[in-house]
Structure formats: structure tokens, C-alpha cells
Amino acid sequence: MQSITEKRYTDGRPNLRRFHQAKWDEPIIFELSNPGERGILPPPIEDGIRDAVGDVTSALPDMLRRKTPLDLPEMAQPQVVRHYMRLSQENLGLDLNIDIGQGTCTMKYSPKINEQLARTPQITELHPLQPEETVQGILEIMYKFEQILKEISGLDRFSLQLGAGSAAIYAAASIIRAYHAARRDTGQRDEIITTIFSHPSDAACAKTAGFNVITLYPDDDGYPDLNALKEAVSERTAGLMTANPEDTGIFNPRIAEFVNVVHKAGGLCFYDQANANGVLGITRAREAGFDLCHFNLHKTFSTPHGCGGPGAGALGVIEALSPFLPTPVLAYDGERYYLDYNRPQSIGKVRAFYGVVPAVLKAYAWVMSLGAEGLKEVSKTAVLNNNYLLKKMLEIPGVSAPYAKGKRRIEQVRYSWEKLCKETGVHSEEIGLRAADFGVHYWTSHHPFIVPEPCTLEPTESFSKADLDEYVEILKHVAHEAYTDSDRVKTAPHNSTVHRTDQAPFDDPSQWAITWRAYLKKTERGKKG
Numbered sequence: 001m002q003s004i005t006e007k008r009y010t011d012g013r014p015n016l017r018r019f020h021q022a023k024w025d026e027p028i029i030f031e032l033s034n035p036g037e038r039g040i041l042p043p044p045i046e047d048g049i050r051d052a053v054g055d056v057t058s059a060l061p062d063m064l065r066r067k068t069p070l071d072l073p074e075m076a077q078p079q080v081v082r083h084y085m086r087l088s089q090e091n092l093g094l095d096l097n098i099d100i101g102q103g104t105c106t107m108k109y110s111p112k113i114n115e116q117l118a119r120t121p122q123i124t125e126l127h128p129l130q131p132e133e134t135v136q137g138i139l140e141i142m143y144k145f146e147q148i149l150k151e152i153s154g155l156d157r158f159s160l161q162l163g164a165g166s167a168a169i170y171a172a173a174s175i176i177r178a179y180h181a182a183r184r185d186t187g188q189r190d191e192i193i194t195t196i197f198s199h200p201s202d203a204a205c206a207k208t209a210g211f212n213v214i215t216l217y218p219d220d221d222g223y224p225d226l227n228a229l230k231e232a233v234s235e236r237t238a239g240l241m242t243a244n245p246e247d248t249g250i251f252n253p254r255i256a257e258f259v260n261v262v263h264k265a266g267g268l269c270f271y272d273q274a275n276a277n278g279v280l281g282i283t284r285a286r287e288a289g290f291d292l293c294h295f296n297l298h299k300t301f302s303t304p305h306g307c308g309g310p311g312a313g314a315l316g317v318i319e320a321l322s323p324f325l326p327t328p329v330l331a332y333d334g335e336r337y338y339l340d341y342n343r344p345q346s347i348g349k350v351r352a353f354y355g356v357v358p359a360v361l362k363a364y365a366w367v368m369s370l371g372a373e374g375l376k377e378v379s380k381t382a383v384l385n386n387n388y389l390l391k392k393m394l395e396i397p398g399v400s401a402p403y404a405k406g407k408r409r410i411e412q413v414r415y416s417w418e419k420l421c422k423e424t425g426v427h428s429e430e431i432g433l434r435a436a437d438f439g440v441h442y443w444t445s446h447h448p449f450i451v452p453e454p455c456t457l458e459p460t461e462s463f464s465k466a467d468l469d470e471y472v473e474i475l476k477h478v479a480h481e482a483y484t485d486s487d488r489v490k491t492a493p494h495n496s497t498v499h500r501t502d503q504a505p506f507d508d509p510s511q512w513a514i515t516w517r518a519y520l521k522k523t524e525r526g527k528k529g
Helices: 047-053 077-089 100-105 112-118 136-153 165-182 200-208 226-232 255-264 319-324 357-393 418-424 428-438 465-484 486-490 516-522 524-528
Strands: 157-162 191-195 212-216 237-243 268-273 292-296 313-317 329-332 337-340 413-416 454-457
Touching: 100 454, 100 465, 112 357, 136 157, 136 292, 136 313, 136 329, 136 337, 136 357, 157 165, 157 319, 157 329, 165 200, 165 237, 165 268, 165 292, 165 313, 165 319, 191 200, 200 212, 200 237, 200 268, 212 226, 226 255, 237 255, 255 268, 313 319, 357 413, 357 465, 418 465, 428 454, 428 465, 428 486, 465 486
Parallel strands: 191 212, 191 237, 237 268, 268 292
Antiparallel strands: 157 313, 292 313, 329 337, 413 454
16 A cells, blocks of 8 residues: 555655645526525414414514515525535635635634634624623623733724724724814825835725825835835824835834834824734834734634634724724723723724624634733744745745845745746736645735735744645746746646636626626626516
């Protein structure tokens, strides 16, 4: 019998795994509907219950009563199970593959015991409208987690209400606006400064909050340009919203100078710490002089990312800005935990109820299992992983790491395949499609593509050296194919469910449809129906 283990490595290097993902010609669930089919048949209402309750629907106002039945798929239980099992087989995720290629999403391992904890009836059966005296346990956990975040950041108050990182960034922009409004200079201070390699949400949320956005570009070494900042600040400056390290993985060593320049101009400074797993226990927002910061609990603190939900963006502020935090905030009077709604200067609610409680619970459990020294070890390991991967990636022909040449990065690197593209005609997106044939994900970059032919990799402390080596071998193999058999890469994927799409419809709003009903309205198929 062959030894599978022996076949896994050649000369100490991992061999590529055979991978062929399940492919199903699976319609969406509405198309699988078979009128009259049922997954469950509820028993008829007993006469005694009908007599006691009466006609419930007649008590509803006419405006709340449907004129037509709810249009739901009609299917038996086995068909429903098969449908979602087939879809699950066409997915990639941490439980199936090495997801280093998620880039700035910081996809780390979320311990299964924390998942089980969040699914216990004590959590799943809670209701956000319960009286406060019946939810003291979860309020205590959330309050204590706020104290932990205060220690990690050095800031004075936090809101856990925000349902995502971008929601926290928008709330930060709203607080900056409210702060200046309280000082009666909103009309004058209408500009937010950010950097091109900060997360795009920093610019987008500032714009959504009503500000004009000034974007700083890097100097020749890839650091945000301090002189450009000095030229940008004025009496119109409301604040600075920036990430550090930026999405290139480069840490700005002069960040305190940036903050001082903005403060002298009368602005506030917001620290985007969505990806903080390279600086936990090493740097803090307080020491750099920031007035606000946020953490993505669904990135840095190990809760699942959720691709738009269930996220959790924890927003922290200095004491002078705490009156503006979203309402309510958690409070403790020495005997009980409660929600404080008496916030006359608050920017209001940004999300319903308390926030995403299961995500906060998982983050709290993760931090408590690690402790202060453990959090610092998280950062050390993430930085070690990233710089090991950087060294191995730069050994692959055709790839480079623009800016800060010869210097180390923090928790990620934005690489460039520009040389390979010029020499082979293979683009970064095509490398990603071919990488999917080996069961791994690959992310290019946020737009705009300032780094040509970009590829952003972020190996957290969740990955072993074996994982890093295997991922590098996949990209090394794809790069070799680009130079020796470029059509193999250009026609990928061959083994995966992902496919090539015509980009044109995605740029045409008339073709966009986010629901099945909207799709039917926009297509000839729907008009014929």
C-alpha cells in the first residue's frame, strides 16, 4: 500500500493536492418550486382554540394585510436539503481550504467551541426586547468586553452597537460631524482627509456623512506623504480617517506627526483598525493621539467575517466625544447593568437594539481564552507569518512587493504580478481563477488598482508553516504555468465551480438585480411570465 504521507512532500516541499470541486447545475430555489408541494403540513386548528382566539387576522389593519399570498417556493423537505447541500459543496471556506488569499478580510480560525457557545439556548433564545433585568448576563459580558477594548486601545468609551466595520466608520464620521456642529463650525469644517491605501470605506463613509474627501498618495517609499498632509489641512479640515498599517501592510512610523498636524488645524483623528491583528498589545490608538478608533470583531477578534454580516464593528472614542456615541450605551451602576438612553448629544441609533450579540460573545470568549500576553502573541505570530510569506513569495518569478523595498511588513502585503503580466500576458485575476483549481481563494485588491496587477495576501496567526508553504507552492505552480503554458491559466478554472463572467453587465445599473422579483421585472423572462 502506498504511503499517502510520503506522497505529500517532495524534497521537503508540499506537493499540490488533487482537487475537483463539485459542480451542480443548480437553479435558485424559486425555480425549483413545485406548486402544491409541501415540506410540512401543520395540523388543522382545533375548534376549541378557534373559538377562544377568533379570527386573528381581522384584528390587523387593512394596510398590514396582504392582498395576495406570500410568494414562497413550494418544496418538500428532501428537495430543500439537497438544494442547500449542493450549494455548500460549491463553496470554499476555512473548514475546507487555506484562506490566506482573503486579503484584508483577516480570515482567522474561529474556535468551534465559541461557535457552540453562541448557539446555546441561553443566547439563541434571548430577545432584544426583554426587560433588562432578564438579560443581565449578556449585558455583563458586553460591558466587560468594552472594558477590554478600552485597555487594548487606550480610549475611554465604546459602542458595540455597530453591525459591521463600515457602519462603525460611518458612525465615526457622524461623530466628527456632530462634534463640529456642537462647536458651531460644521459649515466651515467640511473636509475629511484620508489616504489611498486606507480602506475605501474611510473615504466612502466620510462622503456619505456629507464631507468632501481629500486623498493623500504615498511617497516613493510607500508611506503616506507628510508634506502632502500639511498642504491639505486648513480651516476646512474636520478630521483625518486613516488605517495604520495601511492595506499594503506598511506601518506609518510618523503617524503621531500626522495626528498632531490635524489636531493643530482643529480636526479630529479616526484610526481605522479593522485589521489590528498585527498590532494588538504593541501599539494603541491612545499613544498615537487618536480621538476615535474602531475594531472589526469579525476580523481581528476571530468571529466569522460573514461577507457583510454577521459582523460587528466596535467604535471607541476619547471621553470628550463619548456624548456623541450611538444610543444606547452600556452602563453599570454598581449593582446592575443597563442601557443608557439619556444621550441628548448622541448621533442616534446606527443599528437596531444592542448590536450583533453572538459576534460580541465569540470575540469576548476568544480574548478571555488568550489573555493579555496571548493577544500580544497573536500579533507576533501574524507578523512572523506575513514576513515568512513575503520572503517565499518574492522567490516566485514575476512577483514583486512595491514600496518599502527590503523592509518588513506588518500583517499583510499587497503584491504585484506586473512583471509576470508583461512577460506572459496573464493577469492577476487569471492567476486567482487558476488558484481556485487547487481549492484556494485569492484576492486582488480594493479599487482603484494603484498597485498594478495586485494580489493581497494576509496570513494571520491561524496558519501553520505547512499552510503557508502549501499556499506558496500553489502560486508558484500557477506562475510556472503562466510562463510555460499561459493558455492553461487564461482558460481557468478547470476544476472549480467559479467561472469567468462578462464584466459589462456588472457596470450597467439597468442590469442589476438583488432579489428574484427584481430580476423577473428587469428581464424578458419576467415580462413573458
